[in-house]
Amino acid sequence: MTMAYLDHASASPVEKEVFEAMAPYFMERFGNPSNVYDLGSKVKQVLEEQRGKVAELIGARKEEIIFTSSGAEANNLAIKGVAFARQKKGKHIIVSLIEHHSVLNSARFLERLDFEVTYLPVDANGLVDPLRLLKAITPETILVSIMHANNEIGTIQRIEKISSICKEKGILFHTDAVASVGNIDVDVNELNVDLLSLSGPSLGAPKGTGALYFKKNTRLMPLIHGGIQEDGRRGGTENVAGIIGLGKAAEIAKQTLPEKVQHVKKLRDALVSGIREKIEKVVFTGHPERRLPGHASFCFEAIEGESLVFMLSQHGIYSNTGSACASKALKTSPVLTAIGIPPAVAQGSLVFTINASNSMEEIEYVLEKLPHAVERLRSLSPIWGKQTAAYDEGVCVS
Amino acid sequence: MTMAYLDHASASPVEKEVFEAMAPYFMERFGNPSNVYDLGSKVKQVLEEQRGKVAELIGARKEEIIFTSSGAEANNLAIKGVAFARQKKGKHIIVSLIEHHSVLNSARFLERLDFEVTYLPVDANGLVDPLRLLKAITPETILVSIMHANNEIGTIQRIEKISSICKEKGILFHTDAVASVGNIDVDVNELNVDLLSLSGPSLGAPKGTGALYFKKNTRLMPLIHGGIQEDGRRGGTENVAGIIGLGKAAEIAKQTLPEKVQHVKKLRDALVSGIREKIEKVVFTGHPERRLPGHASFCFEAIEGESLVFMLSQHGIYSNTGSACASKALKTSPVLTAIGIPPAVAQGSLVFTINASNSMEEIEYVLEKLPHAVERLRSLSPIWGKQTAAYDEGVCVS
Numbered sequence: 001m002t003m004a005y006l007d008h009a010s011a012s013p014v015e016k017e018v019f020e021a022m023a024p025y026f027m028e029r030f031g032n033p034s035n036v037y038d039l040g041s042k043v044k045q046v047l048e049e050q051r052g053k054v055a056e057l058i059g060a061r062k063e064e065i066i067f068t069s070s071g072a073e074a075n076n077l078a079i080k081g082v083a084f085a086r087q088k089k090g091k092h093i094i095v096s097l098i099e100h101h102s103v104l105n106s107a108r109f110l111e112r113l114d115f116e117v118t119y120l121p122v123d124a125n126g127l128v129d130p131l132r133l134l135k136a137i138t139p140e141t142i143l144v145s146i147m148h149a150n151n152e153i154g155t156i157q158r159i160e161k162i163s164s165i166c167k168e169k170g171i172l173f174h175t176d177a178v179a180s181v182g183n184i185d186v187d188v189n190e191l192n193v194d195l196l197s198l199s200g201p202s203l204g205a206p207k208g209t210g211a212l213y214f215k216k217n218t219r220l221m222p223l224i225h226g227g228i229q230e231d232g233r234r235g236g237t238e239n240v241a242g243i244i245g246l247g248k249a250a251e252i253a254k255q256t257l258p259e260k261v262q263h264v265k266k267l268r269d270a271l272v273s274g275i276r277e278k279i280e281k282v283v284f285t286g287h288p289e290r291r292l293p294g295h296a297s298f299c300f301e302a303i304e305g306e307s308l309v310f311m312l313s314q315h316g317i318y319s320n321t322g323s324a325c326a327s328k329a330l331k332t333s334p335v336l337t338a339i340g341i342p343p344a345v346a347q348g349s350l351v352f353t354i355n356a357s358n359s360m361e362e363i364e365y366v367l368e369k370l371p372h373a374v375e376r377l378r379s380l381s382p383i384w385g386k387q388t389a390a391y392d393e394g395v396c397v398s
Numbered sequence: 399m400t401m402a403y404l405d406h407a408s409a410s411p412v413e414k415e416v417f418e419a420m421a422p423y424f425m426e427r428f429g430n431p432s433n434v435y436d437l438g439s440k441v442k443q444v445l446e447e448q449r450g451k452v453a454e455l456i457g458a459r460k461e462e463i464i465f466t467s468s469g470a471e472a473n474n475l476a477i478k479g480v481a482f483a484r485q486k487k488g489k490h491i492i493v494s495l496i497e498h499h500s501v502l503n504s505a506r507f508l509e510r511l512d513f514e515v516t517y518l519p520v521d522a523n524g525l526v527d528p529l530r531l532l533k534a535i536t537p538e539t540i541l542v543s544i545m546h547a548n549n550e551i552g553t554i555q556r557i558e559k560i561s562s563i564c565k566e567k568g569i570l571f572h573t574d575a576v577a578s579v580g581n582i583d584v585d586v587n588e589l590n591v592d593l594l595s596l597s598g599p600s601l602g603a604p605k606g607t608g609a610l611y612f613k614k615n616t617r618l619m620p621l622i623h624g625g626i627q628e629d630g631r632r633g634g635t636e637n638v639a640g641i642i643g644l645g646k647a648a649e650i651a652k653q654t655l656p657e658k659v660q661h662v663k664k665l666r667d668a669l670v671s672g673i674r675e676k677i678e679k680v681v682f683t684g685h686p687e688r689r690l691p692g693h694a695s696f697c698f699e700a701i702e703g704e705s706l707v708f709m710l711s712q713h714g715i716y717s718n719t720g721s722a723c724a725s726k727a728l729k730t731s732p733v734l735t736a737i738g739i740p741p742a743v744a745q746g747s748l749v750f751t752i753n754a755s756n757s758m759e760e761i762e763y764v765l766e767k768l769p770h771a772v773e774r775l776r777s778l779s780p781i782w783g784k785q786t787a788a789y790d791e792g793v794c795v796s
Contacts, residue, residue: 005437007430007433010429010430010432010433010438011428011429011430011433011437011438011635012428013424013425013426013428014424014425014428016425018424019421019424019425022424023417023421026411026412026416026417026420026604026643027411027412027414027417028411030409030410030411030412031408031409032405032408032409032605034408035405035408035409035716035718036704036707036708036711037707037708037711037716038711039403039409039711039716040408040409069467069471069606069622069634069637070622070624070633070634070635071634072622072623072624072625072633072634072635073467073622073633073634075624076621076622076623076624076633084507084510084511100624101623101624101625101633102622102623102624102625102633102634105620105623105624105633106623108623109482109619109620109623112482113482113511199635201635206424206637206639207430207635207636207637207638207639207640208467208606208635208636208637208638208639208640210634221507222503222507223474223621223622224467224468224470224471224474224500224621225470225474225499225500225503225504225506225507226468226470226473226474226498226499226500226503227470227499227500235468235470235471235474235499235500235503236467236468236469236470236471236500236608237409237468237470237597237599237605237606238605238606239467239604239605239606239637239640240605240606241604241605241606242606242637242640245424306434309434309435310434310435313434313435313436313437318433318435318437320433
């Protein structure tokens with residue numbers, strides 16, 4: 001069977017080089033990095049080299065990286081870590097409505113502890129308005145967290161504008177860059193951020209890895225209290241093999257990124273053009289230009305996204321409907337709601353995330369199978385043919 | 399060079415079987431367990447099988463296991479998770495003075511949030527007095543956390559007595575079983591606990607793995623907020639390969655435990671007898687009987703533990719001085735202080751942790767090298783020969 005795996009935001013296989021770098025650390029080089037003797041100290045040294053590689057990928061310094069078990073953990077550490085460290089200064093936090101669950105649910109947790117949270121709306125393309133942010137800031141505001149790129153609609157925020165407002169006001173700024181690091185060039189100095197979360201799997205590292213960048217001298221309360229690991233900022237024995245995989249993946253990502261961006265953009269554009277051409281009643285979601293190069297997201301009228309994902313998978317085509325973490329949790333995506341997609345249309349959400357390993361043949365295969373799948377599902381739909389408001393109002397692209 | 403790796407509490411190589419079980423999940427079976435299609439759902443199924451294996455090792459039910467990235471994370475989740483879920487009921491917590499840093503520092507964090515914490519003392523063998531616990535309980539007490547076995551002195555608490563007091567009073571009880579699971583038989587029903595933390599590496603799984611047992615219907619606030627993973631109790635993409643390693647290791651541990659206990663106890667007893675015979679001025683720390691079978695811990699007069707560990711490592715003998723997470727953080731171990739060892743004596747702490755892979759030849763090798771190392775370091779010590787109080791008071795075993 002032909003196969004087209006186009007759900008790289010959910011998961012990707014690690015490169016052989018990444019696996020081979022990690023493999024010796026399960027059996028042969030098994031020492032605990034905290035130990036004083038050679039079996040441990042050699043591992044500690046290799047671990048610190050990986051910290052340097054991750055730092056280099058995002059223009060940071062080695063000592064500004066904390067390894068975590070996921071991008072979600074990095075987001076939790078950033079938000080709760082700043083909140084608990086600075087709560088005497090103020091208890092107000094600002095996030096956007098389209099943040100990842102790990103950010104939104106961290107914010108909601110803080111609300112239970114008497115923090116106040118402002119949830120900023122976004123426009124129809126998914127962009128936060130910097131002026132609206134400015135207005136939301138109070139003397140109590142200690143942290144603003146706005147994601148770099150959105151995993152469901154691909155929109156890339158104008159982070160520099162947002163962060164410069166925070167800088168002027170003396171407020172810490174965090175960005176969730178899980179969807180962007182490894183997919184576009186990300187530099188913490190250009191973005192001018194205090195904290196930035198990244199996920200290992202998004203850049204070709206194994207599951208169970210992630211990191212938080214925190215600008216030197218940013219005070220943080222640990223999320224996982226414990227011993228001396230990560231300079232006292234995260235307890236628990238380090239996931240040594242995972243971190244080595246993360247370092248190797250960061251090194252590869254750094255080298256291959258420009259070529260990857262070109263390649264996936266070409267495939268993405270072909271996919272989008274093909275869909276516009278071949279399928280009617282489709283909303284193309286997210287920003288038309290300011291978007292991740294390998295990311296294509298749609299809503300198909302009168303279709304359940306989950307059914308479409310499933311049907312496509314029968315043809316070896318792998319896609320998603322919203323984010324992997326939420327796909328079973330929610331019926332209507334809060335991100336699509338935030339950009340003004342009516343619930344009935346949001347149901348038909350489909351996301352393709354393309355990686356360097358994909359080929360134009362795979363895109364052609366999708367363009368061959370997808371129209372039939374859509375047609376088949378619409379033929380079974382009781383609402384097909386009864387045009388919904390979103391399409392009448394011109395959000396529709398076909 | 400002959401080698402005797404006797405620091406298994408710090409780290410162990412994983413078994414070949416464990417590595418081979420994990421390996422396919424980095425490249426071939428890379429799906430995200432949250433996905434609806436086969437590449438993901440098959441991985442989800444395997445992941446759930448591992449949950450069953452971990453549950454079986456400790457007599458729990460599958461749905462009572464939350465996978466974490468370490469034993470430290472499990473401890474943080476238990477303590478903060480219960481505290482934040484039950485704070486309306488009361489804000490008092492009880493822990494012992496000899497808990498792991500991940501427990502103690504979680505408790506100290508809660509103190510900053512206006513929780514009250516009682517730190518229970520222990521006797522000279524490291525045991526908590528259940529009557530003292532009873533006296534410490536107030537109407538505000540919502541959680542008691544007492545570790546099962548101590549990593550530095552090997553003492554195994556009378557958990558059943560402690561937990562039955564908590565049951566009677568309607569207070570949740572958590573035990574940190576990181577040092578015990580995989581080394582002795584641990585059954586959550588026999589121990590009668592509400593929550594129990596375990597660490598992957600302690601039972602032969604790779605670093606970066608752990609789990610929390612929580613009795614059905616125990617309310618917990620997540621530590622890592624996020625999506626639907628772990629039934630909404632822990633966000634972030636699962637460390638799939640790590641979890642599969644943990645499941646396989648749990649399966650092996652279940653099968654091999656009785657034989658392992660016999661084997662390591664024999665080696666440990668030979669090591670202790672040999673040291674008693676060959677070296678003077680040694681304190682044998684922890685409980686003489688109620689202790690982990692592969693655990694031997696000492697304080698050598700007039701010696702710096704770290705120097706001894708380092709010198710032994712030059713001979714290929716690997717040991718520890720206190721716990722791996724604290725070895726660089728603290729000069730005097732709070733655990734040794736809690737059992738009444740004076741700081742000068744506590745400096746000379748040495749811990750051996752023996753595993754199934756060790757042999758009597760290795761013990762003999764240690765007994766050949768250790769006396770020379772001790773003698774050499776004492777010959778360099780300015781305080782050697784000036785007897786310290788601890789030895790005069792009869793704590794000394796030699």
